[in-house]
Each structure stands twice: as C-alpha cells, then as structure tokens.
Amino acid sequence: MSNYIPTIGIEVHCELKTNTKIFSNSVNGYGQMANSLTNVIDLGYPGTLPTLNQEVLNLAIKAALILNCKIRRQMHFDRKNYFYPDNPKNYQITQAETPIGYDGYVEITVNGKKKKIEIEEMHIEEDTCKSTHRGEKTLLDFNRAGVPLIEIVTKPCMESGEEAKLYLEKLKELLFYSDVSDCKMEEGSMRADANVSIRKNIDDEYGTKAEIKNIGSISNVKLSIEKEIERQSKIYDNGETFLPQTRRFDDKLNDTVLMRVKETGNDYRYFPEPDIPYVILTDEQIAEVRKTIPMLPDERREKYLSLGINEKITEKLVGNRSLSDYLNNLLDKKLDFKTAANLLLGDISFYLNKNELEITDTKLTPTRFIELVDNMSNKTLTSKNLKDILDTIMESDKTIKEIVKETGIENITDDNAIKEIVQKVISENPDSVTDYKAGKDRAIKYLMGQVMKESKGSANPAMAMDILKEELNK
Amino acid sequence: MKYLDKTIEEIHNALKTKEIKPIDLVEEAFERIEKNKDLNAYITLNKEEALKKAKSLEEKEVGDNLLFGLPIAVKDNIVTKDLKTTCASHILDNFIPIYNATVVEKLEQNDMIIIGKTNMDEFAMGSSSRTSYFGAPKNPWNKEKISGGSSGGSATTIAARDVLFALGTDTGGSIRQPASYTGIVGMKPTYGRVSRYGLIAFASSLDQIGPMTRNVYENALLLNAIVGHDDKDLTSANKEKEDFTRLINKDISGMKIALPSYFMSDIVTEEIRNEVEKAKKVLEENGATVDIIDMKYLDKAVTLYQIIAMGEASSNLARFDGIRYGFSVENPKNIDDLYLETRKIGFGKEVKRRIMVGSYLLSGENAKIYYNKALSIRDDMKKEFDKVFADYDLIIGPTTTTTAYNLTDPMDDPSKSFMDDVLVIPVNMAGLPGLSLPIGFGKSHMPIGLHIIGNSFEEAKIYQLASFLEKELNLDLDSRKGDNNV
Numbered sequence: 001m002s003n004y005i006p007t008i009g010i011e012v013h014c015e016l017k018t019n020t021k022i023f024s025n026s027v028n029g030y031g032q033m034a035n036s037l038t039n040v041i042d043l044g045y046p047g048t049l050p051t052l053n054q055e056v057l058n059l060a061i062k063a064a065l066i067l068n069c070k071i072r073r074q075m076h077f078d079r080k081n082y083f084y085p086d087n088p089k090n091y092q093i094t095q096a097e098t099p100i101g102y103d104g105y106v107e108i109t110v111n112g113k114k115k116k117i118e119i120e121e122m123h124i125e126e127d128t129c130k131s132t133h134r135g136e137k138t139l140l141d142f143n144r145a146g147v148p149l150i151e152i153v154t155k156p157c158m159e160s161g162e163e164a165k166l167y168l169e170k171l172k173e174l175l176f177y178s179d180v181s182d183c184k185m186e187e188g189s190m191r192a193d194a195n196v197s198i199r200k201n202i203d204d205e206y207g208t209k210a211e212i213k214n215i216g217s218i219s220n221v222k223l224s225i226e227k228e229i230e231r232q233s234k235i236y237d238n239g240e241t242f243l244p245q246t247r248r249f250d251d252k253l254n255d256t257v258l259m260r261v262k263e264t265g266n267d268y269r270y271f272p273e274p275d276i277p278y279v280i281l282t283d284e285q286i287a288e289v290r291k292t293i294p295m296l297p298d299e300r301r302e303k304y305l306s307l308g309i310n311e312k313i314t315e316k317l318v319g320n321r322s323l324s325d326y327l328n329n330l331l332d333k334k335l336d337f338k339t340a341a342n343l344l345l346g347d348i349s350f351y352l353n354k355n356e357l358e359i360t361d362t363k364l365t366p367t368r369f370i371e372l373v374d375n376m377s378n379k380t381l382t383s384k385n386l387k388d389i390l391d392t393i394m395e396s397d398k399t400i401k402e403i404v405k406e407t408g409i410e411n412i413t414d415d416n417a418i419k420e421i422v423q424k425v426i427s428e429n430p431d432s433v434t435d436y437k438a439g440k441d442r443a444i445k446y447l448m449g450q451v452m453k454e455s456k457g458s459a460n461p462a463m464a465m466d467i468l469k470e471e472l473n474k
Numbered sequence: 475m476k477y478l479d480k481t482i483e484e485i486h487n488a489l490k491t492k493e494i495k496p497i498d499l500v501e502e503a504f505e506r507i508e509k510n511k512d513l514n515a516y517i518t519l520n521k522e523e524a525l526k527k528a529k530s531l532e533e534k535e536v537g538d539n540l541l542f543g544l545p546i547a548v549k550d551n552i553v554t555k556d557l558k559t560t561c562a563s564h565i566l567d568n569f570i571p572i573y574n575a576t577v578v579e580k581l582e583q584n585d586m587i588i589i590g591k592t593n594m595d596e597f598a599m600g601s602s603s604r605t606s607y608f609g610a611p612k613n614p615w616n617k618e619k620i621s622g623g624s625s626g627g628s629a630t631t632i633a634a635r636d637v638l639f640a641l642g643t644d645t646g647g648s649i650r651q652p653a654s655y656t657g658i659v660g661m662k663p664t665y666g667r668v669s670r671y672g673l674i675a676f677a678s679s680l681d682q683i684g685p686m687t688r689n690v691y692e693n694a695l696l697l698n699a700i701v702g703h704d705d706k707d708l709t710s711a712n713k714e715k716e717d718f719t720r721l722i723n724k725d726i727s728g729m730k731i732a733l734p735s736y737f738m739s740d741i742v743t744e745e746i747r748n749e750v751e752k753a754k755k756v757l758e759e760n761g762a763t764v765d766i767i768d769m770k771y772l773d774k775a776v777t778l779y780q781i782i783a784m785g786e787a788s789s790n791l792a793r794f795d796g797i798r799y800g801f802s803v804e805n806p807k808n809i810d811d812l813y814l815e816t817r818k819i820g821f822g823k824e825v826k827r828r829i830m831v832g833s834y835l836l837s838g839e840n841a842k843i844y845y846n847k848a849l850s851i852r853d854d855m856k857k858e859f860d861k862v863f864a865d866y867d868l869i870i871g872p873t874t875t876t877t878a879y880n881l882t883d884p885m886d887d888p889s890k891s892f893m894d895d896v897l898v899i900p901v902n903m904a905g906l907p908g909l910s911l912p913i914g915f916g917k918s919h920m921p922i923g924l925h926i927i928g929n930s931f932e933e934a935k936i937y938q939l940a941s942f943l944e945k946e947l948n949l950d951l952d953s954r955k956g957d958n959n960v
Contacts, residue, residue, distance in 0.1 A: 047553040091789050
C-alpha cells in the first residue's frame with residue numbers, strides 16, 4: 001500500500017444542558033417515557049410558533065468562548081427544509097447563514113507537539129425526534145425533538161485518526177467541564193461525523209470525500225478513520241476511483257459500510273426563519289457569560305504541576321471536576337497542596353465513593369480540610385490514625401483537634417513525654433546503644449521500634465526519631 | 475326578535491337589564507345562519523358548545539364589556555380547541571385541535587361566544603374563496619358574485635348580518651379585499667399587533683389576524699379585545715394598551731392625507747375611482763388636505779408578494795405529511811408514498827401550485843436570486859412608506875380595482891387573481907395597518923371600499939378617519955335590502 005496524506009474534518013453535535021427545549025418550554029430530559037416530554041410545539045402542530053430559550057444562547061456563547069471562536073453580534077435562524085419522519089415540521093430550525101461562533105480553535109498535543117485544530121464555525125440548531133425501527137414499523141419518540149444542539153465544524157485540518165481522537169477528547173473535556181453539555185456519546189448527547197479524504201502529494205487537490213456518520217464512541221472515530229484511509233488507499237492503489245459518499249461504522253464488522261452515494265448537492269432550500277426575529281448579542285451579555293466559565297482543564301494541569309503535585313495525581317484530579325473545584329477554592333491559602341491532593345484522591349475519594357456523595361455534600365468545610373491537611377503534613381496525624389477517624393471528620397462539625405482528643409489517638413508530640421520514653425528504652429538496651437555507637441545502622445531501627453512499642457504507637461515517629469538521635473549522641 | 479340588528483350599546487343594555495340573555499343572541503344568530511345556509515359562509519358550526527357557553531354566561535355579571543355575550547365567527551385557519559379547524563382543506567378536514575390560538579383565548583376572556591368556523595380559500599391561498607375544499611361562499615349582495623377572499627366566509631356572514639363580529643386573516647389583502655366586495659369594515663392591524671400563535675401559517679412574515687364588522691366602532695372594539703403582546707409569538711409587538719375607539723368622532727380638520735397616483739391609475743375601474751374622488755371631496759370639504767403623490771415600488775408589490783409568500787408557504791405547509799394529524803392515505807407502500815399520496819390527495823390545486831412555485835423559488839441559487847432579493851426590495855418599499863408618513867397622517871386609495879365579479883368567472887389565470895389584491899398587498903409588505911371602509915356602490919349595486927393605510931401602530935388614526943367618512947356618507951349597508959334591489 002502506497003503512502004497517502006489523509007485529510008480529516010470532524011463535525012460534532014452536542015446537546016446543550018438546558019432545563020427546557022430550545023423553542024418550547026418542554027423539559028429537556030433523557031431516558032423518560034416515550035413522548036412524555038412533548039407539547040404541541042415540539043410536535044409541529046399547525047399554528048404553533050417557536051419561542052427562543054435564552055439559556056441556549058448563553059450556553060452557546062459559553063461554548064464559543066471556550067473554543068476560542070469569534071462571536072457574531074447579530075444573527076438569525078434559518079429553515080433547513082427536508083422531509084423525514086423524525087423532523088416534525090419537515091424543516092429544521094438551524095443557523096446556516098450566521099453561525100453564532102466562527103474562526104476558533106482547540107489545542108491538542110500530538111506526539112509531544114502542540115497543534116491547533118481550527119474550528120470553521122459553531123452554530124445552534126434543534127435536535128430531531130428519535131426513530132426506532134421495529135420490523136415494518138418505525139416508532140417515533142419526540143422527547144428529543146427540539147432539544148438544543150450546537151454543531152461544531154472543524155476545518156479539514158487533521159491528518160490521522162489519532163489526531164481526531166485527541167481533538168474529540170479535548171473537546172469533550174472542555175464542554176463537559178464548562179457544563180455546556182453532558183457529552184455522553186452512549187446516550188447520544190454528543191455525536192461525531194468524520195469527513196475523510198486522501199491525496200498523494202501535499203500540492204494535490206483534496207481527494208474524493210467520504211463522510212462517516214454518527215460514530216458511537218471516540219475510539220471508534222479513530223478506528224473508522226484508519227479503516228477508511230486504508231479502504232481509499234487500496235482503491236487508488238488499484239488505479240480506481242470512487243464517488244463522494246456517506247458511510248457508517250459497523251462495530252461488528254469493525255469497518256465502515258456504504259450508506260449512500262451522495263447526489264449532486266442536497267437542496268435544503270434554506271431561508272431566514274420568519275418566526276424568530278434577528279438576535280442581537282451585546283458585549284455585556286458576552287461578558288456576563290464569560291464570568292461563568294470555570295478554570296479549564298489545561299490551566300488546572302499547569303497550576304497543579306506548579307504546586308508540586310505529580311503528573312499522575314494531577315491527571316486524576318483534573319478528571320474529577322468536583323474535587324478539583326474544591327481544591328481550587330483553596331489556591332490562595334497557605335497549604336501543603338501535595339498532601340491536600342493526595343488526601344482528596346485517596347482516603348476522601350474512598351469515603352465519597354463508598355457513600356455515593358459529592359464532597360460538597362459532606363461536612364468537610366474548607367477550614368476543617370485545611371486543619372486536616374496541616375495535621376497530616378506536620379505528622380500530628382498518621383495515615384493509620386486518619387483511617388480510624390475519617391468517618392467522624394466527614395460527618396461532624398468538630399475541629400480535627402477535638403476529634404483527635406475525643407478518640408484518644410492523640411499523637412504524643414510532647415517533647416518531654418517522648419524524651420522520658422526514649423531515655424527508658426536507652427537505659428534498658430545498653431547493647432544496642434553500644435552497637436549504634438559502633439556504627440551499626442540496624443541498632444537505631446531496633447531502638448526506634450522499642451520506642452514506638454513503649455508509646456503504644458502513639459509517639460509522633462519523626463519527633464521520636466529526632467529525640468532518640470539526640471539522646472544517643474549525648 | 476331582531477336584537478342582532480340593534481346597535482352594540484342597545485344590545486349591551488338589553489343584556490344588562492336582563493331583557494335578554496346571551497343565549498337569545500346565540501339562538502338568533504343560528505336562526506339567521508340557518509336561513510342563509512346557501513351563502514356557504516361556514517365550514518363548521520359550533521351550535522351545541524355555543525349554547526352551553528351562553529348558558530354558562532348567565533351566571534356571570536354582564537359588567538361594562540360591550541362584547542360580553544356576543545356571538546363571533548372565526549375564520550377556519552385559527553385553531554380552536556376541540557372545534558374542528560380545517561383551513562378549508564381536505565388535508566385537515568378531520569383535524570380537531572388540542573389547543574387554542576391566543577386570539578381565541580382572548581375572545582374567551584372577553585366572554586364572547588364562538589358560533590362557528592368560517593369558509594375561506596384553502597390555506598388562505600386565493601382571493602375569491604373559490605379554492606375552498608367546501609365550495610365558495612356567496613356574496614350576500616348578489617349570490618352570483620364572489621365574496622372575495624381569502625376571508626370570504628367571515629365577510630359573508632357579517633354582510634348577511636348573521637352576527638356582528640368575525641375574525642379574518644390577511645396575508646395579502648385577505649381581510650380588506652373581501653370586506654370591500656361585501657360592504658363591510660375590515661382591518662388588517664400592524665404586523666405584530668395581534669398574536670399569530672394558533673394561526674395556521676401561510677406566509678409567516680405577512681400573516682396577521684384582524685376584525686371584520688358591520689361598522690367602524692365595532693371594529694375598533696373587537697381590535698381592543700384581541701391585541702397585546704404574547705410570549706408565545708416572538709414577532710408580537712410589546713405595546714402599551716390603548717383604546718382604539720378613542721379618536722372616533724374626533725374632528726379631522728387639518729389631517730394630511732396622501733393619495734398615491736398609482737392607486738388612481740387605469741388599473742382601477744372608473745366607477746371605483748369616482749367613488750374615491752367623492753370621498754376625497756368630502757374630506758377636503760371638512761378641512762383635511764388630500765394630496766396626489768407619486769410612490770415608488772407600489773407596482774412591484776405583487777411580484778414581491780408572490781416570491782415571499784410562496785417561498786414561506788412551501789415551508790410552512792411541509793408539516794402536513796399524514797404522520798401526526800390530519801388526512802393520511804391508507805396502506806402507503808413506504809414513507810415516500812405516504813408523503814406523496816397524502817399531499818397529492820390532501821391539497822387542492824392552487825395550494826399545490828404555490829408549494830411547487832415556492833419550492834422552486836427557494837431552490838439552490840434561486841433563494842439568493844429571488845427570495846433574498848425580494849426581501850431587500852421589500853425593505854426599500856417600507857422606507858418609501860416611511861417617507862410618505864413623515865409628511866402625511868394617512869394614505870388612501872381604493873381597496874380593489876373592480877367590484878366583486880361572478881363566481882363563474884374563470885380561475886385558470888393565477889396571476890389575474892393576484893391582481894385582485896394589487897392595491898392591498900403593499901400594506902402587508904410594509905407591515906402597516908390598513909382598513910377597508912364601504913364608501914359607495916357600483917353598477918348593479920355592488921359595494922365599493924376605500925382603503926385607509928396608517929403608519930405602524932396608528933390604527934386609532936385610521937378609525938378616526940373611517941368613522942368620520944362613515945358618518946358623513948351614511949350609506950345603507952344592509953345587504954338584505956340590497957338583495958331585494960337586484
């Protein structure tokens with residue numbers, strides 16, 4: 001097989017996380033009884049008119065900002081006319097002429113190098129209803145009809161399935177993080193189409209395009225692109241050609257399958273939607289939306305690494321938005337962030353998972369958390385101690401100090417008390433003392449063990465070691 | 475008992491003093507409708523529910539609302555909950571809506587009683603109501619003649635004096651032209667004045683609901699009841715509440731009125747021009763000035779209308795596919811067959827013609843060549859009107875180029891039918907309010923209407939002029955006597 005240069009563009013549809021639908025006040029929900037979330041507007045009843053959900057505009061502005069898009073200040077909606085049973089009005093309200101966002105980008109890292117994936121445009125539209133084919137019959141569920149979508153279209157700027165995968169992962173992370181969308185590909189709240197063509201030389205025109213529709217997972221996007229490149233390469237290698245076409249990925253065959261050969265230019269008879277007046281976005285509105293954007297994942301990564309948190313913990317933390325947010329609230333505090341991150345992802349995560357709670361549902365206020373971290377950090381509390389009292393920490397309002405006192409696991413951090421124990425151990429083990437003085441390392445470990453035993457495990461180990469050394473060297 | 479021939483105040487007082495009850499008015503209306511059955515003004519009568527509603531109003535205080543307990547006819551493209559709404563089309567001849575149009579809610583709030591759904595051109599596409607699946611209504615002045623369209627049924631029932639009030643809709647003259655042909659008062663309000671929610675769309679950027687009545691005062695009263703901002707219609711205007719009767723009987727001296735020369739050109743018959751001239755004189759004698767002016771773009775209106783209205787209609791009517799409501803063919807072979815056969819059988823000839831032309835106009839590059847171009851010329855036309863209204867209070871002209879013609883006249887020249895509306899269409903293009911007022915009669919005593927156009931949201935000023943002329947001319951507009959004259 002010869003080498004070709006692949007060119008890939010990706011179109012993503014994302015359902016916006018709004019309370020209600022885009023053009024009616026029906027609830028925007030998933031997994032409900034079929035046709036229970038519908039009204040006359042969603043069903044395209046005669047005489048009904050669309051309203052416009054402001055929440056949709058705000059989320060779309062947010063998405064455009066996150067994707068580094070320019071935002072159009074004056075825009076309108078258009079009708080895309082086509083007959084299909086899942087399309088209740090037989091036209092879809094979309095933005096063909098004036099997409100809300102354009103000229104944006106998403107940055108990915110491919111083989112250690114940064115690359116900007118350019119976004120051609122991003123527009124708002126309504127989702128269709130869901131059709132299920134049962135033998136001869138087709139069942140229609142209009143719960144999805146009128147759910148708000150944004151469609152994000154990249155330029156043909158990717159060169160491999162891997163790049164497409166990295167782009168989609170990044171996109172998903174961004175939109176999910178900023179509460180724009182659930183981005184659940186398995187529930188269809190995020191859907192991807194890939195346009196794939198190949199050419200021999202970089203100076204050649206783009207090759208014939210195949211569009212792979214509605215791919216069900218990010219890994220399948222990568223796989224289907226790779227399979228498609230392979231298929232097209234074989235055709236060209238054989239000196240053959242093919243027509244522009246629409247394909248789908250079949251997970252059983254693990255390959256793309258032809259759906260239809262594209263006819264010359266679909267004619268959707270677009271025209272401006274007369275039922276929705278022009279929408280004007282003001283700088284104030286955009287500024288308001290900008291305020292609602294949380295710190296984005298890449299910025300968090302940079303921050304955590306700079307605080308000395310290792311890469312593995314950083315990734316885990318970024319992957320858990322609520323814990324990451326929790327930590328971010330403390331960024332202006334003086335804190336051992338390494339210990340804090342370890343605590344959050346270790347014992348605290350374990351507790352939260354076990355009890356199916358969010359950290360904000362517990363009584364671990366930032367003040368108490370800081371106290372806890374300080375206690376761990378200065379070794380007042382050992383991790384064994386912590387395991388014993390964690391439930392109490394998470395479920396009561398008491399200070400960590402009070403809890404420690406009540407449960408009697410208080411570390412002996414009193415210099416004199418430890419000194420007494422150390423002196424006792426030294427006087428009872430003259431042989432080991434001699435060994436130590438003769439330079440035998442093993443001896444101090446034994447003596448230390450005796451100190452801990454004598455204190456019933458409650459001496460602060462670091463302090464005990466310091467005092468032990470001090471006493472031995474006297 | 476002839477309460478429905480009395481003035482609105484007399485009826486109201488009779489209700490207030492319990493001399494009559496709303497049910498008496500409803501029964502009288504149905505007696506008249508029954509007697510005028512051959513006029514074919516109605517598609518569906520709402521007798522049982524209307525009587526029930528009238529009964530229920532007996533429990534209620536009559537109050538000061540002049541519209542309380544009065545029967546009203548509603549054009550059959552306005553959806554009425556639980557009452558069949560057909561758009562005069564086979565494709566909706568079994569359609570019983572599950573919700574009310576906003577205007578219908580407003581009629582309810584005003585304690586009016588819906589008496590039935592009036593005949594019209596199929597989906598309001600036509601100007602003689604002859605495209606109705608249920609046959610054309612007849613003109614009460616002469617049953618050989620058309621009542622005009624598309625609100626022909628509403629015009630007919632008012633002209634026949636079945637009821638005092640009717641709602642019509644106007645996309646390219648469909649209230650004013652039939653009002654002119656039948657000698658009644660018809661107002662198309664400013665675009666956005668009345669909510670379109672529940673009006674089955676023909677051309678969304680032009681459609682507007684309006685009142686059709688036997689006189690100017692009652693027209694303004696009904697407009698008072700149906701206007702207002704509606705959250706369900708993004709194109710509805712947010713305006714302060716006002717009383718449209720407030721300038722009625724006010725002096726018109728000093729009013730500046732424009733009469734575009736195009737409206738008095740030879741596209742209009744001489745007898746109509748003469749009546750307009752007479753009205754002009756009356757106005758001038760009473761202190762108004764009437765200037766003949768030249769206006770650009772008026773002659774382009776029909777072409778623009780055809781492009782915009784048909785383009786929008788082709789999309790608006792796409793939802794009638796036999797899947798969710800309305801007529802549906804049985805045992806289709808596949809989904810395409812369901813679409814094709816349902817729409818082939820369900821729609822009439824004129825509707826299909828307009829859908830096809832509209833689809834063509836929006837197709838591929840045509841949208842830019844035709845539709846977008848038409849929208850931009852439409853803006854220019856609006857600006858031309860703005861220029862006139864900078865200097866004038868109102869614009870007048872004839873409503874129609876001829877009086878009502880014969881029901882049997884050929885229908886095979888579609889562009890001729892648009893010419894019926896050549897004088898009224900510019901008003902829809904500019905979104906302005908316009909009213910047709912009877913000002914005289916032509917040969918064989920067919921009514922002639924004066925078209926009064928106002929600036930946006932200046933309906934009250936139109937009523938001021940119309941009521942003045944109405945009083946001065948003092949015409950006998952009762953078609954039942956007119957009928958006897960023929």
